[in-house]
Amino acid sequence: MDLHVDYRISLSLVGTVLKYTTVPLFLPLAIAVIYGESVLPFVVTIVVALAVGIGLEELHPEPELGRREGFLFVSLTWLAVPLVGMLPYLVAGQGTIASPVNALFESMSGFTTTGSTVLGEISVERHSRSILMWRQLTQWLGGMGIIVLMVAILPKLSVGGAQLMEEEAPGFSFERLTPGIRETARALWRIYIGFTLLAFGLYYALHLVGLAPNMDLYNAVAHALTTMPTGGFSPEARSVEAFSPFIQWAVMPFMLIAGTNFALFWHAFNGRSDRLFENAEFRSYVGTVGFVGAILTAFLVTGLGLAETPEFVGTIPGNLEASARHALFQSLAFITTTGYASMDFNTWSEPTQTVLLFAMFLGGSVGSAAGSIKIVRWYVIQRVVRRELLTDVHPNAVIPIRVSDEVLDEETIYGLLAFTLLFLVLFAVSTLLIYFDTHRIEADLTALEAMSATIATLGNVGPGFGIVGPMNSFLPFTDAAKLYMVFLMWIGRLEILTVLVVLTPSYWWD
Template sequence: MSRNLHVDYRSSVSYVGTVLKYLSLTLLFPTAVAVYYRESPVPFLVALVVAVAVGLALERLEPEPMLGHREAFLLVSLTWLVVPLVGTIPYLVAGQGTVAHPVDALFESMSGFTTTGATVLGEISVERHSRSMLLWRQLTQWLGGMGILVLMVAILSELSVGGTQLIREEAPGIEVEKLTPRIRDTARALWAIYAGFTVLAVAVYYGLHLVGLAPNMTFYNAVAHALTTLPTGGFSPEARSVEAFTPAVQWAVMLFMIVAGTNFALYWYAVRGQPDRLQRNPEFRTYLFAMGVVGVLLSGLLFLGVGLAETPAIDPLPGDLEHSLRQGLFQAIAIVTTTGYASMDFNTWDPSTKVILLFAMFLGGSAGSAAGSVKIVRWYVIQASMHREMFKIVHPQAVRPVRMGKAGDVVDEDTIHSIFVFVGLFLTLFVVSTVLLFLDAHRTGLSLSALEATSATIATLGNVGPGFGLVGPMESYYPFSNAAKLYMVFLMWIGRLEILSVLVIFTPAYWRS
């Protein structure tokens, strides 16, 4: 069978084994935490042994793998399926709480690695789930944030040949920006920036604790929240999410969520002496504008008192400018960047504010960031394309390319076509999945409103995390049936890889010559 005509699946699977073997080393971190807190390290050691064993076995399928165009698609899709499967082992071996069930463990693991932040944990506490287990949940998000294969390209020289396509399929945007002459060095640069901001977040969070502005932001909490802020995961070891912390912490978290939702390539240019590229970048300006508009709308409604459907279990917001502004901006930033943290239970907000938040779930952060959903750059190009079409109706002979900004780079027609296909497919999947979840709830007798089904769909497909009602920020996805949870695992999987990279392997044309 010619490698040029057919998919060499053995090479793809062999590389999955290599990835699994190296990624198993990350299990040493929760193992060390378990030993430090005198908890059982067995769940992580078992997972480590299994990961190494499976990795070595898969590598033997093809001792000299070759990575072509088609093999890259399969490698990316399989990696993001196999790694979360292995990630379930600590939950299953520990056997604590709701994640002791295989379906729930897979849901939690997939949610972690895809940085969705949705959870089936019935009770989030160190008493119910050990510190090491909750930190493992945080670490899975951090590993998935910048990209598992981006990390592997940075580490493994054998993946550098096809590294550009791997990064493009794992973290697609308009284009993979080559920051350095070699893609391996580019991957290292991106991960260095990502890790650097994570360390900075730990320092800021814990620094607030040391100066007395955040009494319960211990070093453990600082690390745990930094590990989920930068990957836009948003899962907190605190049952009440970021509501458990002081306003100073919430403002700091806002800053790092904005950082996480920005194209990391812009930080590279800033470090290299071109900070003006941030302010000149049309996507970045649109990204800030979108969060600002959503945040101001929410803050205004909360300040006037019309944004609350019921009195929250904290100080009232109406008439309190700082409080209203903080809550409105926080939730706007958390949802647009798909981080999914909550500074209060927005289930207590009225339908008008929930509609605004639902709209924000479709925006997403910047391309080249850790954020999910559709992403701002695609909406920017769609808006520019629509504006061009209206102009051409009036001036049919005019030649007017779509540009990123008034004098920016021209977006080629193939890219515009791909963006429209992606958004059309995303919205189609959203509608179909909402109906399926609603019908499954009716089948099982689960009381699920249309708004709850809608938010659960976009929250998993867009890797946002929380929704409304049953899946609100202080609630859990646990009540759904196993079939529904497995379907949402599928949505998180294809959502993280932006749909096409996964669905292409299910087409007959992919496997035929």
């Protein structure tokens, strides 16, 4: 049988991407020079990325991307870039990420903006500022999308760029904002960069006026780079809990922005702010955040949401500001899949953690940096259920499914339902695999912890509960389990189907 895919084209373009990944490496390299740290991890990675990239480019000097090659290119790019991204960790040889499996886990978690980590509370503090900056930067690069960035800067990806961005972008639809796909990619990146700079400015301004003493210049940059991609990596071992309440409140609007469809901001900045407030998904998204936040606030302010009462937690019941702050912060962090923590929610009661587990399945908007299933899919599902109930009573009624002013065709609805079912089935199977693998080594893992570890990686959410809580890590899992979770992060970032298409025999030979 003859192959129907010219894999050399895909590999050649992957090589081009790897060449360009050397550019952001100069930021942590500069940090290393400033703080007198070793530059070797970044120099070695730059040399390797250039050598491999140039070598792969030679496989097909003038690639012409077809639809099948596009699927392979996107899938391989999101595998190859984290493989290169793990090299600084290996060369540095510091802490738990000095081993290949752990380094790959951390790198994949970074680029997919998952935020799950194998660095424990003590381990984070052992690493150099330059290595931690690279860790933060991987999330920022992956937030808007590596392929979107490449389409924005590489003319040869303009042809076929719409398909590539659609395969990479989170959600079931892609909106072309301008006549040229390259300009659309640039517009999205300009918005992303603008909000990142705004976040940095606010964080650092709070430090300058004395409201956030430890939010220095380095921390302001690091947290701006991990807020906007909904990543959650922090150079602080206790995440955002390490900062003042002013910073925690300041981070919240940027998490909300990061979970919003960036195309709506483009319309707003071009005089169509009504598109933002008339959008059904955005209204559902904001309403869901408010609803979950209100439930958690009620739990915390009454004390019913707390399982443990150490001194710092015991001050929350009866304190409406603290209860609302932590409740809303964690609602945003979980729904937008940011992965930050304003406190150790392992101290929360099981009913409260169950609400958070529910929030992990929601996700932000399509076209945002958020992961998981996405609000718009749940919106459409409830509309489909409502239609089915109405047609049972009125069998001749024709009831279209609308999202804002757009009528969805039945093929789109079928694809949406198929994705959601596939996501839930994969979650269930993966939970069992992780649970049984952990008990194979006689580790103590509860069902809630296994479920949270699975959705945390498949949904690119970040921390879970128990041993994978916000102040703990994924380090206790076996190498086999961690590699499987690397797979979950990879396919979760590409919304499963892009990778599964490449793994089917009919893609290659039919």
